[in-house]
Amino acid sequence: MEQVDILIIGAGMIGLAVARELSKEFEDVVLVEKEEIFGRHTSSRNSEVLHSGIYYPKGSLKARLCVNGVKKIYQFAKENNIPFRNCGKLIVANDEDELSILEELKSNGENNGVPNLQIINESECKILEQQIIAKYALKVPLTGIIDSHKLMQKLESNAEKNGAFIVYDMEVISIDTLADGYLVKFSNGEVFETNKIVNCAGLHSDKIAEMIGINIKHENLKLHWCKGEYYKSSKIKNIDHLIYPVPDPNGVFLGIHLTINLQGEVRFGPNAYYVDELNYKIDELYKPEFLKAINNYIKIDEDSLHLDDCGIRAKLQEEGGEFRDFYIKEESEKGFPNFINCIGIESPGLTCCLTIAEEVKKLIKI
Numbered sequence: 001m002e003q004v005d006i007l008i009i010g011a012g013m014i015g016l017a018v019a020r021e022l023s024k025e026f027e028d029v030v031l032v033e034k035e036e037i038f039g040r041h042t043s044s045r046n047s048e049v050l051h052s053g054i055y056y057p058k059g060s061l062k063a064r065l066c067v068n069g070v071k072k073i074y075q076f077a078k079e080n081n082i083p084f085r086n087c088g089k090l091i092v093a094n095d096e097d098e099l100s101i102l103e104e105l106k107s108n109g110e111n112n113g114v115p116n117l118q119i120i121n122e123s124e125c126k127i128l129e130q131q132i133i134a135k136y137a138l139k140v141p142l143t144g145i146i147d148s149h150k151l152m153q154k155l156e157s158n159a160e161k162n163g164a165f166i167v168y169d170m171e172v173i174s175i176d177t178l179a180d181g182y183l184v185k186f187s188n189g190e191v192f193e194t195n196k197i198v199n200c201a202g203l204h205s206d207k208i209a210e211m212i213g214i215n216i217k218h219e220n221l222k223l224h225w226c227k228g229e230y231y232k233s234s235k236i237k238n239i240d241h242l243i244y245p246v247p248d249p250n251g252v253f254l255g256i257h258l259t260i261n262l263q264g265e266v267r268f269g270p271n272a273y274y275v276d277e278l279n280y281k282i283d284e285l286y287k288p289e290f291l292k293a294i295n296n297y298i299k300i301d302e303d304s305l306h307l308d309d310c311g312i313r314a315k316l317q318e319e320g321g322e323f324r325d326f327y328i329k330e331e332s333e334k335g336f337p338n339f340i341n342c343i344g345i346e347s348p349g350l351t352c353c354l355t356i357a358e359e360v361k362k363l364i365k366i
């Protein structure tokens with residue numbers, strides 16, 4: 001049986017960032033991942049946007065960790081030669097009702113500490129983005145894009161350099177509590193004894209919490225999977241900013257937006273619908289919804305829009321439910337000391353990976 005001090009479960013963006021952060025200070029850190037490589041799930045199936053923090057309620061973890069996280073990640077990318085671009089974003093509005101939503105977003109963003117937000121008019125929009133249809137736009141200069149694969153590579157290599165062990169093909173199947181620690185079993189028959197566990201299992205993080213005996217229904221920690229698909233278009237070129245509509249009024253997603261990647265290629269999405277199955281298959285069922293949404297801010301015809309990819313969000317917010325914050329907690333109160341849950345790490349999780357890792361470090365009890 002292996003003895004380890006800190007066991008981190010899940011090598012997505014969050015588990016990798018946590019492994020890097022904890023291995024700066026602690027010696028015996030092991031990260032286990034059920035797949036054969038890092039980032040096979042949500043962390044490689046997202047928009048790769050570095051968010052500014054304008055959307056989330058003041059005082060929420062999402063707001064605090066995003067506003068600080070975006071600055072940290074730009075700095076980290078600069079220091080480590082990770083490709084990124086601080087391209088900025090425009091949230092566009094086409095009537096007075098939408099303008100009032102922009103005004104609310106601007107004030108929310110300012111309350112959260114997002115700098116340099118500005119509402120601009122139609123002619124100012126045209127100067128920035130000739131092809132975009134908008135009467136008004138909220139300009140968010142802090143937003144950007146990053147190469148998320150390179151970011152994960154760097155987090156992995158930093159963690160290993162600090163002395164952390166990362167082991168792939170290791171699926172946790174059960175966790176038992178011991179007098180002073182935990183006994184973790186894996187599908188390949190291996191067994192680890194550990195003092196501390198950090199649960200970064202993304203879409204399965206509620207199941208990991210359940211393994212230890214937390215009643216996830218009772219604690220309101222059941223995850224609801226919400227799929228989002230992307231389309232691409234090679235016909236649209238020369239866009240400099242990310243273009244977003246005003247967000248979905250139910251707060252489920254940010255609206256079908258236009259992103260550019262580091263090569264300047266254009267993608268649209270994601271949409272949002274709840275699913276029960278972890279299935280990355282895609283078809284064109286939602287193409288009409290995409291066409292309608294996109295044509296509100298840029299003209300595109302059906303033939304120029306091609307199905308691209310999809311991701312699945314790990315949401316604590318259920319269908320029709322209220323805003324839910326990230327759940328990042330040390331579970332002594334529930335009887336599980338040094339068991340740290342990271343559950344519901346949906347967007348802006350990528351932007352927050354470094355600040356989530358710092359938050360986790362603060363929760364470790366020595």
Ligand SMILES: Cc1cc2nc3c(=O)[nH]c(=O)nc-3n(C[C@H](O)[C@H](O)[C@H](O)COP(=O)(O)OP(=O)(O)OC[C@H]3O[C@@H](n4cnc5c(N)ncnc54)[C@H](O)[C@@H]3O)c2cc1C
Nearest residue numbers: 010012013014034043046047049172202311348349350351
């Ligand atoms: C469509 C979409 C778009 C998004 N866009 C953005 C964006 O533009 N900007 C932004 O900031 N955020 C965005 N996000 C959010 C961001 O991608 C996530 O917050 C982040 O990737 C979550 O990382 P994670 O490490 O928690 O999860 P994951 O990447 O899913 O990693 C969890 C890991 O745990 C492993 N695991 C699970 N169970 C076990 C087990 N039993 N044993 C061992 N390993 C296990 C899994 O295999 C997986 O590798 C988006 C998300 C989606 C779905």
